Amino acid sequence: MDVNFIEENIDKVPINFIAEKLEVDVINLCQWLRKKGYIQEIQPIEVQYIKNYMNKIPMSEIQEHLGLSKSQLEQIRERFNFLKAHRNIDEYTEEEVNYKTKWLIEEKLRFEIDDFLPKKVKNQDFSGNDLYSLLKYGEKHKKLDPYFKYFSTVAFLVCKAYPQKFKPYQFSHSPETKKFFTRKNYLKELLWILEHKLGLEEELLNSFANMHSFLTRKELNFYGLGYNVYKDIFKNKEVMVDELLKFCKIYPEVQEDSLQMLRIKLLSIGIDIERCYINGCLNKNIEIHHIAPKKIKRLIKFDIDSVFNLIPLCKEHHIIAGRLELENISVIEKEQWREYLKEWLITNHA
Structure with missing residues (x-):
């Protein structure tokens, strides 16, 4: 701080x-001025800071940032009626939890958002920074999630805060993680790592298969899919690679069904194609939505136009449904996809 400038102007101009x-x-300036004895009274900008952040970051962090004692902060909160009622974790919103998780990682811990992060962040980072309630929230909500229930609470919280950036098996595995890794699930996740982390194209995997530098021990271990994971599924790495190539077999392009044919398929099982499938929705302009999107048709082993993959939705719900993470339905019987998506839309975006 420029002490001379401050001493010359503290009684002449606004602190801002x-x-x-x-x-x-x-x-930060107010904290420094208070510590050095230049000010004693709480400043309006600090009151505003308390009001804006009391539900976003721990109160202990606000206290430290303002340079106040615990009793001073409590007096200010009482004076301005900023008392925080005890909240049940069921009252937390996903947006609020994601904000606090990102604040912890980026502002408090100052971790970089890269693939070292899953190796760094631990339960203690949450509990040690007055965010134990987030762990309770995560533990409860991940158990209700068909994909994340197999992984750690920290993995759930961080993956939700940074969607499409990490996979939960990149974090320390929970006792349940082993149950997730069936042959099919392992190969699907391995393909994701190959494409999104290692930058390899599926069409060329056959060319890489015999290279010593393909799927090295360090790569598999780094991304959470190492020998300790696949040893109970495949006899050895060679078998695993061979199964991967079979799993990724490119099938000839098939002619997609016309819109009229999609409508006929839904009508044949008694679904009204003139109304949005979401209860109470009166919007018009109904579209036939593919639950598993057409862009991944080369990665799946079923007809993308199968009736279980179709649902009539209004334009608004059609757009929102496109945000559904495929992991949520990957562990559900295909015949239940339509009802799952319906409940997901009602619960999260009604």
Whole structure:
């Protein structure tokens, strides 16, 4: 801090202006001024900070940031009626949990958002920073998730905060993780790692299969799919690679059914194609939505136009349904996909 500038101007100009001239955060400046004895009273900008962040970060963090004692902060909260009622974890929103998780990782722990992160972040990072309630939330909600129930609470929280960035098996495995890795699930996840982390194209995997540098021990271990995972599924790595190539076999392009044929398929099982499948939705302009999207048809082993993969939705629900993570349905019987998507839309986006 430029002490001379502060001493010359502290009684002449607003604190916000001093912070602007010194190019420092005004809250940090208030903390410094209070510590050095230049101010004693709480500043309006600090009251606003408490109000805006009391439900976003731990109160202990607010106390430290403002340079206040615990009793001082409690008095301020009482004075301005900022008392936080005890909240049940069921009252937490996913947006709130994601914000706090990202705050912990990026602001408090200052971890980089890269593939080292799953090896670094632990339960203790949450509990040690007054975020034990997030662990309770995560433990409860992951058990209700058909995909994440097999993985750790930290994996659930971080993967939800950073969608499509990480896979839960990149984190420390839970006792349930082994149950997730069937032959099919392992190969699906391995294919995801090959494409999204190692940047390899599926069409060329056959060319890589005999290379010593293909799927090395360090790569498999780093991404959570090492020998300790696949040893109970495949006899050895060679068998695993051979099964991968069979799993990724490219089938000839098939002619997609026309829209009229899709409508006929749904009508044949008694589904009204003139109404959105979501209860109470009166929107018009109904579209036939593919639950597993057509863009992945080369990665699946069933006809993308199968009736179990079809659902009539209005344009609004059609767009939202496209955000469904495929992991959520990968462990559900295909005949239940339509009802699962319906409940997912009602619960999360009604």
